[in-house]
Amino acid sequence: MLISFQIITTSTRNVQMYRILLILLTTLGIPFIGMAKESCSTKHECIEMRNWDLGVAIGWGQKTNPLKDFDDIPVFFIPTVAYYGERWFFDNGNIGYSLTEQEHFSVNLVTSYSLDRAYFYRWDPSNIFLDRSSQTATSFTERPALSSEPEPVFNSLESRHFAVLGGVEAFIYSQLGTIRLAYSHDMFSVHSGSEAQIKWTYGWNVNRWILDLSLVLDWKSQNVVDYYYGIRPSENAYWSQKYQASSGWNKGAEVTARYILTDNWDLLLAVRYTQIANEIAASPLLDEDYSSTYFVGAAYRF
Amino acid sequence: MLALSLGLMGNNGAQAKSNKITSLRVTPEICITSNDDQACEIKVELRWELSHNELICILSDNPAYPKWCNDSLNQHTISIKVSTLTDIQFVMVSKESNQTLAGAKLKITSASQPQVRRRYRNPWSLF
Numbered sequence: 001m002l003i004s005f006q007i008i009t010t011s012t013r014n015v016q017m018y019r020i021l022l023i024l025l026t027t028l029g030i031p032f033i034g035m036a037k038e039s040c041s042t043k044h045e046c047i048e049m050r051n052w053d054l055g056v057a058i059g060w061g062q063k064t065n066p067l068k069d070f071d072d073i074p075v076f077f078i079p080t081v082a083y084y085g086e087r088w089f090f091d092n093g094n095i096g097y098s099l100t101e102q103e104h105f106s107v108n109l110v111t112s113y114s115l116d117r118a119y120f121y122r123w124d125p126s127n128i129f130l131d132r133s134s135q136t137a138t139s140f141t142e143r144p145a146l147s148s149e150p151e152p153v154f155n156s157l158e159s160r161h162f163a164v165l166g167g168v169e170a171f172i173y174s175q176l177g178t179i180r181l182a183y184s185h186d187m188f189s190v191h192s193g194s195e196a197q198i199k200w201t202y203g204w205n206v207n208r209w210i211l212d213l214s215l216v217l218d219w220k221s222q223n224v225v226d227y228y229y230g231i232r233p234s235e236n237a238y239w240s241q242k243y244q245a246s247s248g249w250n251k252g253a254e255v256t257a258r259y260i261l262t263d264n265w266d267l268l269l270a271v272r273y274t275q276i277a278n279e280i281a282a283s284p285l286l287d288e289d290y291s292s293t294y295f296v297g298a299a300y301r302f
Numbered sequence: 303m304l305a306l307s308l309g310l311m312g313n314n315g316a317q318a319k320s321n322k323i324t325s326l327r328v329t330p331e332i333c334i335t336s337n338d339d340q341a342c343e344i345k346v347e348l349r350w351e352l353s354h355n356e357l358i359c360i361l362s363d364n365p366a367y368p369k370w371c372n373d374s375l376n377q378h379t380i381s382i383k384v385s386t387l388t389d390i391q392f393v394m395v396s397k398e399s400n401q402t403l404a405g406a407k408l409k410i411t412s413a414s415q416p417q418v419r420r421r422y423r424n425p426w427s428l429f
Contacts, residue, residue: 045421046419046420047420049416049418049419050417055425057426079428080425080426092427092428094422101420106420106422110422256426270426295426299426
């Protein structure tokens with residue numbers, strides 16, 4: 001029985017890996033439409049090719065943690081690291097390959113990583129540059145007794161591993177802004193889940209101000225939600241049965257404002273608000289159905 | 303005050319001597335090309351002054367322009383056609399003693415703008 005279960009698991013994983021490979025190969029098989037010579041117009045949309053773009057923003061901010069009994073996360077500095085070649089690029093942890101770059105659209109193969117783990121772990125890559133001073137994951141105790149259900153008191157949480165996602169993203173450019181459509185899947189069978197994103201960004205460039213407003217819809221598959229926000233039997237037997245994860249859409253808005261002081265120095269204000277999907281907020285691990293972040297500081301680009 | 307005066311006198315003395323300073327000059331000093339792969343093709347003039355008149359030779363670090371020596375004490379310029387992708391360093395030496403007298407450099411720079419492409423992430427997306 002155990003053997004057959006393992007075979008089924010292995011088989012399922014193989015099917016998923018083949019599916020990813022098929023997606024990648026099919027996409028790679030599409031004839032390259034080409035790269036437009038003028039694919040960006042304003043300076044802040046562009047990056048110099050074959051040259052590292054490094055920078056750091058220093059200031060003060062905070063990221064709220066929707067997980068119960070986890071501290072909010074102070075933000076002291078934010079790095080930016082990017083390198084763009086002819087088609088390959090590395091940008092703040094994402095590796096991409098541009099299949100085509102046209103005046104009105106681009107298509108990239110791209111990797112990303114799940115941001116949900118960052119709520120659980122101080123040393124998640126998303127948090128390396130943040131100071132999470134007193135976070136602990138062991139004492140889940142209080143919850144207002146809204147019903148007759150037992151309070152969600154958990155034993156030590158099991159590991160939520162880091163997941164690298166791989167997929168495709170498309171950008172559509174118009175006078176009404178930029179739309180990003182992305183789909184990605186867990187590449188190494190950590191949770192075997194998928195994520196998708198629809199993001200609209202509109203930018204203003206007025207005198208020395210650069211403003212970007214984004215509205216975001218983030219979809220997370222049932223596997224992703226269950227892996228990060230589901231309850232394991234060892235954590236709480238009752239709630240592992242009671243909470244059944246399902247896919248959901250996070251909704252968010254972001255504003256980034258930069259005021260150019262010199263060629264190297266900007267003032268930076270960044271605000272983000274994410275309304276967490278009801279399906280995720282229903283998890284007893286959470287006591288807030290949102291996460292908000294702000295940062296105010298000065299940014300230096302080398 | 304005395305030291306200042308002596309200093310000024312010293313400067314004047316140096317300026318008086320500067321008319322006889324040995325020098326080599328290349329004109330123009332900079333050649334601008336439209337891109338990195340394009341050779342600079344230009345006619346440059348080398349002009350020299352000597353503290354005491356003597357026959358000289360001019361060498362370069364580019365094998366395409368071998369050693370040239372003058373045969374007349376009255377000649378103080380030479381024009382050469384240059385085709386190069388890189389800077390050329392010219393050195394003037396004494397024809398008699400082979401001692402280095404002066405140097406000049408022709409700099410090659412590209413006017414091409416750095417290649418850019420669209421950036422797909424907000425620089426501060428890690429926030």
